[in-house]
Amino acid sequence: MKICIVEDDINYRKSLEIAFNDYPHYEIKSFKNAKEALKAIQTLQHTPQDFDVVITDINMPQMDGLQFLHQLEGKYTSIVITGNASVQNAIKAIRLGVKDFLVKGFSFEELIQTLENLKKEQEILGNHTTQGGKIHTKAKESKNSPARAEHKAKFFIASSPALEEAKNIALKVAPTDANVFLMGQSGVGKDVFANFIHTHSKRANAPFIAINMAAIPEHLLESELFGYEKGAFTDATSAKPGILEDAHGGSVFLDEIGEMPIALQAKLLRVLQEKTLTRLGSSKKIPIDVRFISATNANITQKITQGSFREDLFFRLQTIPIFVPPLKERKEEILDIARHKLQETTQKYGFAPKTLSKESEKALLSYPWYGNVRELLSVIERAVILSDDELITPKDLFLESRQRVFGSVGEGLGDFEGLEREFLAQALKQNDGDLQKTSDLLGMDINVLKHKKVHYGL
Structure with missing residues (x-):
């Protein structure tokens, strides 16, 4: 990912450059003012060296960050960092399509997490681009x-x-x-x-x-x-x-x-x-x-x-x-998703290949997944980063602790049956209670529908 940084404070600019040295998969080019950055961007547009993300300060001489973003016309995914946050500037930034608004003093890991989220979004969309905070x-x-x-x-x-x-x-x-x-x-x-x-x-x-x-x-x-x-x-x-x-x-x-x-x-x-x-x-x-x-x-x-x-x-x-059913109703997907995320994470951070132990696979299949696919991806990424060996064990997955934390609120996060009951009730109402029409609409076997109708007292 190629990143353009625009920051007039030389100390802050250099500190960002040094911090990014620990993340070699990001290619950084920094500029001391917006006019210099704008000139470089206009030169690089439509070339392989063009930028993926623009990170800019707001308060700068000659041209401030918001004027700079206005000149870019939403062509780049952008992040604002500033030491003088105000509601008015935040509103202006949102209207210019800024993806995130960080107040100086934020942890560098927070910035990295924002960039990783943007990268994942672009990978998921494949042939989609993000412009102006929209997809x-x-x-x-x-x-x-x-x-x-x-x-x-x-x-x-x-x-x-x-x-x-x-x-x-x-x-x-x-x-x-x-x-x-x-x-x-x-x-x-x-x-x-x-x-x-x-x-x-x-x-x-x-x-x-x-x-x-x-x-x-x-x-x-x-x-x-x-x-x-x-x-x-x-x-x-x-x-x-x-x-x-x-x-x-x-x-x-x-x-x-x-x-x-x-x-x-x-x-x-x-x-x-x-x-x-x-x-x-x-x-x-x-x-x-x-x-x-x-x-x-x-x-x-x-x-x-x-x-x-x-x-x-x-x-x-x-x-x-x-x-869209919850992950606990789609157990056949769990291990394939986990292995895919495992390989993706090791490649992203340059780790040696890692694999899941048989015990880890059993643990993944038996866990209730309150947060669904999103939680599974998070668990695997964490395990890859923190595990010491090439074989990931149940201890690395940290599922028992997650069960204690989320188990008590599982009903609130889940409530699959409540959502399914609501879903079926609306479908039946739309078809005046006609089971065959409802079955055809939902693509659900009519015998399964009859069973669920009795189960939920519809």
């Missing part, structure tokens, strides 16, 4: 190209009957424009399914943009989604299209949709009904063509009952509901 699909490969076929195969490391059931529904709905509602616990891979559906759709060569409703402050979310006109608010010095406009012709992934403020839900419902949107500060309606994929691990039925989520919006978004 965009590149439109450079034909639908039948070898590169595209290879990318499709990389979505899932392993398989299981439970995963195949969900994948089959996703493949059925992908070529249509029907809205999809992904349900499942945190960490099961709902974001991977959203990408999977988009990549197998007719919109695959158009933008795919993901937004996490829980990650953006409420007062900024409306402008991020719908865009704004010049003068719509104090800092709106020029007009800016929102995510829904940027995704025209493609797909939008609304992650953690259950956290969307109730006031914005009515506006999103109008977009779904009218296929138009109105920017902040404008009365002009702009036509849009967007396919919506939503996801939640929240109890939507409870939120509807409490009045914090609109029932009419829910039914619009969940034309096709897909339940």
Whole structure:
């Protein structure tokens, strides 16, 4: 990963350079001011030496960091570091698409973790790039190209009957424009399914943009989604299209949709009904063509009952509901995912090859995985880093301690049966209780559906 660092404080700049010496897989180029960096970037654009990530200070002479980022026009994934944090600067940085905002005094490991997360995101997306803090699909490969076929195969490391059931529904709905509602616990891979559906759709060569409703402050979310006109608010010095406009012709992934403020839900419902949107500060309606994929691990039925989520919006978004099962229901995948992560981690850190002992494999298969695939990946990475030998033992996995910590809250993190019951209840309601129609919609054997219906008292 090639990184551009822009920092006017020579001592701080040099300290970053020295710290990065311990991470040889990062290629660093530092600049003492934004103008110098901008000139170098303009020279390097469209060459193999171009940068993957830009890290910049804010308060600098001649051109400050925010002006610098504005000049880059969202073409680079960016991280801001500053010694004088302010809410106003943080808001401006978010509007410029900054991925992270770190206040000086942060640990260097925190910066490395941010970079590693960005790297993983890019690896998962394959032929996708991140721009302006949003995920965009590149439109450079034909639908039948070898590169595209290879990318499709990389979505899932392993398989299981439970995963195949969900994948089959996703493949059925992908070529249509029907809205999809992904349900499942945190960490099961709902974001991977959203990408999977988009990549197998007719919109695959158009933008795919993901937004996490829980990650953006409420007062900024409306402008991020719908865009704004010049003068719509104090800092709106020029007009800016929102995510829904940027995704025209493609797909939008609304992650953690259950956290969307109730006031914005009515506006999103109008977009779904009218296929138009109105920017902040404008009365002009702009036509849009967007396919919506939503996801939640929240109890939507409870939120509807409490009045914090609109029932009419829910039914619009969940034309096709897909339940992504938890990892404990997909045990056939555990060892393949673990081995893949083990090999990936040893290569990333330059370690000698390591393997899992038979006892470790048994421990992995018997652990309940409260955090699902995300927790499994974390456990394996930690074990690879901390283990002293080439053979990873159960002690290296640290699962017993995790069981004590998470076991008492497993119900809150998991609640698979609660989510599945809600999922089946909605499907049956949508089909007026018709078991055959519900079975066809879910891709579930009708006898299994009958058993679950009795089990959950539906």
